[in-house]
Amino acid sequence: MEEVKVIGFWTSPYVHRVTWALKLKGVEYEYQEEDIWNKSDLLLQYNPVHKKVPVFVHGGKTIVESGIILEYIDETWPQNPLVPTDPHARAMARFWIKFVGDKIQNFVGFYKRTGEEQIKAVKEAQEYLKILEDHGPEEKKFFDGDNIGMTDLSMAWLAFWLEAMEEASGVQVLEANSFPRLHAWIRNFKQVPVIKENHPDHTRLVAYFKRLREKFTKPATT
Amino acid sequence: MEEVKVIGFWTSPYVHRVTWALKLKGVEYEYQEEDIWNKSDLLLQYNPVHKKVPVFVHGGKTIVESGIILEYIDETWPQNPLVPTDPHARAMARFWIKFVGDKIQNFVGFYKRTGEEQIKAVKEAQEYLKILEDHGPEEKKFFDGDNIGMTDLSMAWLAFWLEAMEEASGVQVLEANSFPRLHAWIRNFKQVPVIKENHPDHTRLVAYFKRLREKFTKPATT
Numbered sequence: 001m002e003e004v005k006v007i008g009f010w011t012s013p014y015v016h017r018v019t020w021a022l023k024l025k026g027v028e029y030e031y032q033e034e035d036i037w038n039k040s041d042l043l044l045q046y047n048p049v050h051k052k053v054p055v056f057v058h059g060g061k062t063i064v065e066s067g068i069i070l071e072y073i074d075e076t077w078p079q080n081p082l083v084p085t086d087p088h089a090r091a092m093a094r095f096w097i098k099f100v101g102d103k104i105q106n107f108v109g110f111y112k113r114t115g116e117e118q119i120k121a122v123k124e125a126q127e128y129l130k131i132l133e134d135h136g137p138e139e140k141k142f143f144d145g146d147n148i149g150m151t152d153l154s155m156a157w158l159a160f161w162l163e164a165m166e167e168a169s170g171v172q173v174l175e176a177n178s179f180p181r182l183h184a185w186i187r188n189f190k191q192v193p194v195i196k197e198n199h200p201d202h203t204r205l206v207a208y209f210k211r212l213r214e215k216f217t218k219p220a221t222t
Numbered sequence: 223m224e225e226v227k228v229i230g231f232w233t234s235p236y237v238h239r240v241t242w243a244l245k246l247k248g249v250e251y252e253y254q255e256e257d258i259w260n261k262s263d264l265l266l267q268y269n270p271v272h273k274k275v276p277v278f279v280h281g282g283k284t285i286v287e288s289g290i291i292l293e294y295i296d297e298t299w300p301q302n303p304l305v306p307t308d309p310h311a312r313a314m315a316r317f318w319i320k321f322v323g324d325k326i327q328n329f330v331g332f333y334k335r336t337g338e339e340q341i342k343a344v345k346e347a348q349e350y351l352k353i354l355e356d357h358g359p360e361e362k363k364f365f366d367g368d369n370i371g372m373t374d375l376s377m378a379w380l381a382f383w384l385e386a387m388e389e390a391s392g393v394q395v396l397e398a399n400s401f402p403r404l405h406a407w408i409r410n411f412k413q414v415p416v417i418k419e420n421h422p423d424h425t426r427l428v429a430y431f432k433r434l435r436e437k438f439t440k441p442a443t444t
Contacts, residue, residue, distance in 0.1 A: 049321065049353060063313045065320055072313045091285045091294045098287055099271065131271060 002059030004029040007043060009036045010200055011208050013157040014066040015054040020153055021070055023194045025077040067097055070150050082150040093144050096135065097154040103128055108157070110173060111165035111209060112216035118171065125173050129182065132158075136181030141188045148192050152185075159186045160199050168209035224281030226251040229265060231258045232422055233430050235379040236288040237276040242375055243292055245416045247299040289319055292372050304372040315366050318357065319376040325350055330379070332395060333387035333431060334438035340393065347395050351404065354380075358403030363410045370414050374407075381408045382421050390431035 004022065006029055008015030022029050034043055034053050046055040047064045055062060056069040058076070063069050074082045083090045100107070106128050110121035132155070137143055143151035158174070166172055176183050189195060226244065228251055230237030244251050256265055256275050268277040269286045277284060278291040280298070285291050296304045305312045322329070328350050332343035354377070359365055365373035380396070388394055398405050411417060 058310075061310045063310070063317070065317055068313050068316045068320065071316065072309055075309050075312070087294055087297050088280075088283045088285070090297070091290050094290045094293065095285070095287055098290065 001028075003057070005032065005057040006030070007032045007034050007046065007055040007057075008053045009034055011205060012036075012053055013161050016156060016199070017066045017153040018054045018056060018069050018073070020156070020194055020198065021073045021082060021150075023198060024080050024082070024148065025073065026079065027073070027077050067101060067154070070153065074150065080147075082153070084144050084149070089144060093149065093151045096132075096143065096151050100132070100154055100157075104157070108162070108165055110171065111169040111213055114217050118169070122171055122173055126178070129174060129179060133179045133182050136179075137185055137188075138181060142185070148189070148195075152189055155185070156189065156195075158182060159189050159195075160202070160205065164200075164202060164205035165209050167206045168213050223250075225279075227254065227279040228252070229254045229256050229268065229277040229279075230275045231256055233427060234258075234275055235383050238378060238421070239288045239375040240276045240278060240291050240295070242378070242416055242420065243295045243304060243372075245420060246302050246304070246370065247295060248301065249295070249299050289323060289376070292375065296372065302369075304375070306366050306371070311366060315371065315373045318354075318365065318373050322354070322376055322379075326379070330384070330387055332393065333391040333435055336439050340391070344393055344395055348400070351396060351401060355401045355404050358401075359407055359410075360403060364407070370411070370417075374411055377407070378411065378417075380404060381411050381417075382424070382427065386422075386424060386427035387431050389428045390435050 004027055006015065006018055006022070008019065008031060010033065019029070019031065034040060034055075036053060039051060043053070043055065044051055046057070046062050047053075050064060052064070054066055054069060055064055056072070057063075058072075063072050070082065083093055107125050110118055110125050113121045135143075140146055142148050143155065162174055166174070174182060190199075226249060228237065228240055228244070230241065230253060232255065241251070241253065256262060256277075258275060261273060265275070265277065266273055268279070268284050269275075272286060274286070276288055276291060277286055278294070279285075280294075285294050292304065305315055329347050332340055332347050335343045357365075362368055364370050365377065384396055388396070396404060412421075
């Protein structure tokens with residue numbers, strides 16, 4: 001077995017996607033926490049283009065970008081497949097993963113803002129969430145069927161991160177009445193043993209987003 | 223055989239990726255030109271989230287986002303594969319495709335600007351192009367080997383579109399001395415019969431970008 005290593009940061013939903021995928025596949029890996037505020041030479045060497053976590057190393061070869069790492073994991077360890085076998089369903093899964101990846105700031109920008117700007121950002125987030133809600137699982141437990149898959153891993157920020165951002169900024173964005181499918185999906189997602197046993201601590205995450213929020217909303221010094 | 227249809231627009235490099243891939247695979251398709259300035263109900267119905275071309279329809283099922291369409295085409299018609307068979311090489315191909323997709327405005331923003339702003343944008347484009355140059359094919363003909371593949375199709379804007387933008391805006395960005403690998407790649411790419419016989423007309427493309435440039439650089443009316 002060639003060594004598998006993940007370089008990550010505890011608050012990153014992108015890193016959790018990768019470590020959850022490995023756990024769902026039963027792949028052993030070494031995890032190394034990176035201080036993203038004080039990036040190591042190792043990180044710059046592994047990911048010179050983006051200088052970001054997660055970095056995934058398998059048999060000495062590096063892969064970056066969480067979506068690309070997930071595809072690699074699924075192709076390399078085919079047990080417990082993470083994408084649908086039907087090509088059209090697989091394309092749709094990739095579409096939704098790309099959609100949340102491209103629009104993530106439209107979803108979560110609200111927690112960095114205050115006053116009128118925050119109200120606008122909450123409205124924007126809800127418009128985008130409505131698109132996900134309409135696509136969300138109605139009869140199935142997860143986005144692509146009855147088993148957790150890549151789409152669910154890529155939507156995980158809805159489950160743990162969004163609620164911490166809501167608490168840190170004192171607004172509710174994902175109201176239960178307006179988003180029943182997403183709420184049901186969050187409950188299902190949190191019950192998966194690998195997820196339940198390996199997610200960032202809520203209190204620590206709220207404190208983290210409060211600090212970030214202060215940084216973003218602090219008036220510029222003159 | 224289930225019917226294959228592409229809804230596109232003649233200037234779009236994203237549309238050309240898809241039609242080139244189909245031609246490289248020898249897949250018959252129907253092409254429908256869309257007036258992107260006056261979007262049809264059909265386009266809105268096929269792609270309600272992004273309302274953009276290309277739209278790909280196979281056996282009545284729709285797929286959007288050119289990168290996702292390319293993966294679907296490669297999985298559905300495996301002849302003349304467009305991605306490397308080695309999983310790590312495949313991940314790297316996906317990385318570069320995503321990189322140019324995410325940063326395309328950093329590459330081509332210059333043609334929408336004038337004066338000092340254009341000088342800055344040209345410098346930025348060249349910094350990004352340097353990253354591609356360093357990764358560009360040195361001994362092989364194409365990005366992923368000696369055959370044209372998905373990475374090449376995703377870099378195609380370097381071949382036809384960039385030169386039209388340069389001509390429309392009167393600046394040279396991709397200088398031959400500074401970017402020898404990319405220039406060699408462009409020559410190889412343009413020699414592939416499917417590409418040579420099916421690319422947008424240079425004069426028309428220059429005129430198109432001149433009109434767009436006028437629109438972007440026109441002083442706001444008061």
